[in-house]
Amino acid sequence: MKAVVLGADDHFRLTEVPDPVPGPGEVAVQVAYAGVQWGDVLVRDGHFPLPRPLVPGFEVAGRIVAVGDGVDQGRVGEQVVALVGGGGYAQVVLAPAALAISAANVDARTAAGFGWSTPTAYALIHTVAGIGPGDSVLIHAGSGGVGTMAAQFAAAAGARRIVGVVGDAERAGYARQFGYHQVLTRAEFPRALGEETFDAVLDPVGGATRTASLALLAPHGRLVVYGNIATFDPVDLSTNDLLMNGQSVLTYNSNLLSRTHPARLAAGAAEALALVANGSVRIDITAEHELADVETALANLASGTTHGKSIIRVR
Ligand SMILES: NC(=O)c1ccc[n+]([C@@H]2O[C@H](COP(=O)([O-])OP(=O)(O)OC[C@H]3O[C@@H](n4cnc5c(N)ncnc54)[C@H](OP(=O)(O)O)[C@@H]3O)[C@@H](O)[C@H]2O)c1
Numbered sequence: 001m002k003a004v005v006l007g008a009d010d011h012f013r014l015t016e017v018p019d020p021v022p023g024p025g026e027v028a029v030q031v032a033y034a035g036v037q038w039g040d041v042l043v044r045d046g047h048f049p050l051p052r053p054l055v056p057g058f059e060v061a062g063r064i065v066a067v068g069d070g071v072d073q074g075r076v077g078e079q080v081v082a083l084v085g086g087g088g089y090a091q092v093v094l095a096p097a098a099l100a101i102s103a104a105n106v107d108a109r110t111a112a113g114f115g116w117s118t119p120t121a122y123a124l125i126h127t128v129a130g131i132g133p134g135d136s137v138l139i140h141a142g143s144g145g146v147g148t149m150a151a152q153f154a155a156a157a158g159a160r161r162i163v164g165v166v167g168d169a170e171r172a173g174y175a176r177q178f179g180y181h182q183v184l185t186r187a188e189f190p191r192a193l194g195e196e197t198f199d200a201v202l203d204p205v206g207g208a209t210r211t212a213s214l215a216l217l218a219p220h221g222r223l224v225v226y227g228n229i230a231t232f233d234p235v236d237l238s239t240n241d242l243l244m245n246g247q248s249v250l251t252y253n254s255n256l257l258s259r260t261h262p263a264r265l266a267a268g269a270a271e272a273l274a275l276v277a278n279g280s281v282r283i284d285i286t287a288e289h290e291l292a293d294v295e296t297a298l299a300n301l302a303s304g305t306t307h308g309k310s311i312i313r314v315r
Contacts, residue, residue: 003091005055008052010044017090019092020092020094025098027064027080027097029095031093031315032060032314033111034088034112035058035112035113035114036297040057040298041298044302050086054086056294057312059116060081060314061081061110063078082095083115103273110285113309113311114269117146117149118272121145121152122271123254124202127268128224129222131159133158136161137154138163138164138216139201142175143166143171143172148178152282155179161182165185167185177284186209190213197218198216198217201216204225204229207230210235219246223247223248224252225249287308289310289312291314293312297312
């Protein structure tokens, strides 16, 4: 089969490699489209200690063509979204059977765009922050893959007020189409919010943003930490102060969940997929590349040229 191999020189090359064979508990997925995500850039730039050469790619849509021991043979032929630990930029990828999620009601392009960011956004809004009718939510990195989906899930859940924080005015214009009541630039945060407080704040940024966000929590508010885009610097907080205000700091880690409780991750993903299928939320696919063009797709993502989701056509 053909696969994109990342070499020690940080370049991606379309190469002929052996077809993978599913082991116990795995399925082999014939890939129609693969999603492009920031994790690929981190792999390219050597932030994970992975031996090269390797086939990157964390999210695909396609059809199950073979199953390993312990997996229902009846799944062969099923259309799925597969969340994988790598290998997605290939004609066939192996996935844990539990994370090959039935996607019969969603077209393959949309299913590839679903990726890890959509179930993450769904979990942040529903499972972790517990957003419901009348709640207010502040979403940092509001124009990104997770942020744009989180805004839509919050709106679908009946949130009263949804505010996004983005990098600049151009990003603000892009983000406004996803249901925000207000979008601020990072330069305007938190000053432009005045005395306003929020029932939940979603924070993948860290550092001073996290400290400022704690101060914006309403009584019983939840700060949801799910990344450190800007900095890993520690943030001081007082559990006594949180307790006095009934507030909580919560975290979410989809990668860990995929290893410890894959069925739980898959169940949330299936609920998110149903909202995509019925049109409650929309995945904004703005770029489609050939398998041979993975390097360009990632360069565009890394340079900030890309808005919305990029996908790779494999079929
Ligand atoms: N814990 C989990 O399970 C989980 C799962 C998925 C993702 N994540 C985390 O969530 C983050 C966002 O993922 P994504 O898929 O939405 O990424 P994405 O689509 O690539 O978007 C990146 C976002 O980061 C923002 N950003 C970049 N540099 C920033 C900075 N210095 N300060 C504040 N914001 C900054 C960008 O804002 P502008 O474009 O407006 O500048 C953009 O909204 C990832 O970095 C990752 O750490 C965590």
